[in-house]
Amino acid sequence: MSVENITVVKCGGSTVNKLTAEFFKSIAAMRETGMNPILVHGGGPEINRMLEQMQIECEFVNGLRKTTPEVLEVAEMILSGKVNKALVSFLQTTGTRAFGMSGVDGGLIEAEQVADQDLGLVGEVVNVNTACIKSMIENGFVPVIAPIAADKNGKKLNVNADAAASAVAQAIGAKELLFITDVEGVLIDGSKADYIQVEKLEQLIYDGEIYGGMIPKVQAAAASLTGDLEKVVIAGADGHTDQANGKLKGTAIIREQVQALT
Ligand SMILES: Nc1ncnc2c1ncn2[C@@H]1O[C@H](COP(=O)(O)OP(=O)(O)O)[C@@H](O)[C@H]1O
Numbered sequence: 001m002s003v004e005n006i007t008v009v010k011c012g013g014s015t016v017n018k019l020t021a022e023f024f025k026s027i028a029a030m031r032e033t034g035m036n037p038i039l040v041h042g043g044g045p046e047i048n049r050m051l052e053q054m055q056i057e058c059e060f061v062n063g064l065r066k067t068t069p070e071v072l073e074v075a076e077m078i079l080s081g082k083v084n085k086a087l088v089s090f091l092q093t094t095g096t097r098a099f100g101m102s103g104v105d106g107g108l109i110e111a112e113q114v115a116d117q118d119l120g121l122v123g124e125v126v127n128v129n130t131a132c133i134k135s136m137i138e139n140g141f142v143p144v145i146a147p148i149a150a151d152k153n154g155k156k157l158n159v160n161a162d163a164a165a166s167a168v169a170q171a172i173g174a175k176e177l178l179f180i181t182d183v184e185g186v187l188i189d190g191s192k193a194d195y196i197q198v199e200k201l202e203q204l205i206y207d208g209e210i211y212g213g214m215i216p217k218v219q220a221a222a223a224s225l226t227g228d229l230e231k232v233v234i235a236g237a238d239g240h241t242d243q244a245n246g247k248l249k250g251t252a253i254i255r256e257q258v259q260a261l262t
């Protein structure tokens with residue numbers, strides 16, 4: 001059996017504690033309507049909280065966390081442990097069978113340490129074991145993936161969750177990629193944009209309209225659009241669900257000048 005029509009849904013760390021029953025039902029609806037969702041999640045704020053409790057200092061460079069071995073241990077504990085299992089558990093409570101794992105399990109995500117040595121143990125995805133993910137979908141599970149990966153020598157690396165979602169979507173030939181975050185979409189001059197052309201993103205970052213955690217998100221969206229992907233949307237989890245078909249609205253990042261947000 002071949003799995004087609006895959007939708008990758010990235011749940012931002014900003015949302016993982018606030019996701020509603022409606023959101024989990026929309027994932028169940030995707031599964032039932034053959035959109036075959038895969039969840040990739042973050043957990044940045046939870047990692048920050050734990051690092052604070054443990055009095056470990058940490059900083060971000062262009063939206064990426066400088067990751068020492070000590071920080072990696074906390075990131076893995078929070079992402080692969082706490083957040084991953086909470087999402088699996090919520091999905092299963094709403095009747096969706098879910099299978100949680102990190103990029104380390106089954107060699108799901110292979111990464112290489114980024115060239116910027118200052119960032120420490122931060123990874124860039126070089127390979128995704130799509131057969132493993134597809135077999136889970138074929139067996140009736142929604143895969144739930146935490147963005148900790150390993151390099152070919154087994155060294156664990158911290159991967160930005162937006163980049164991990166984009167890599168999974170590209171490798172598996174997903175039809176759609178949704179970034180669920182704590183804002184209704186990308187705001188330009190204070191208003192939500194329905195769509196933004198990929199070529200405009202760099203200038204918007206330069207102008208400071210897009211900053212912080214939205215930078216890796218739009219960059220991941222842009223990188224994803226080089227493949228077969230038809231649609232990349234950045235949206236909020238609440239109040240942006242089209243009740244008629246369970247789809248989420250927000251800001252679509254598009255290749256072409258004019259394309260209606262459907
Ligand atoms: N132009 C923009 N429109 C909307 N949000 C933006 C924009 N630029 C920066 N942001 C910030 O990006 C945040 C979302 O990124 P982030 O906190 O990393 O979310 P997540 O955890 O969902 O990945 C928003 O809460 C907002 O503070």
Ligand SMILES: CC(=O)N[C@@H](CCC(=O)OP(=O)(O)O)C(=O)O
Nearest residue numbers: 012013042043044064065160161
């Ligand atoms: C390298 C890097 O920055 N990794 C991220 C992984 C989690 C993440 O991306 O979570 P969000 O969805 O909340 O952004 C981190 O350590 O915070």
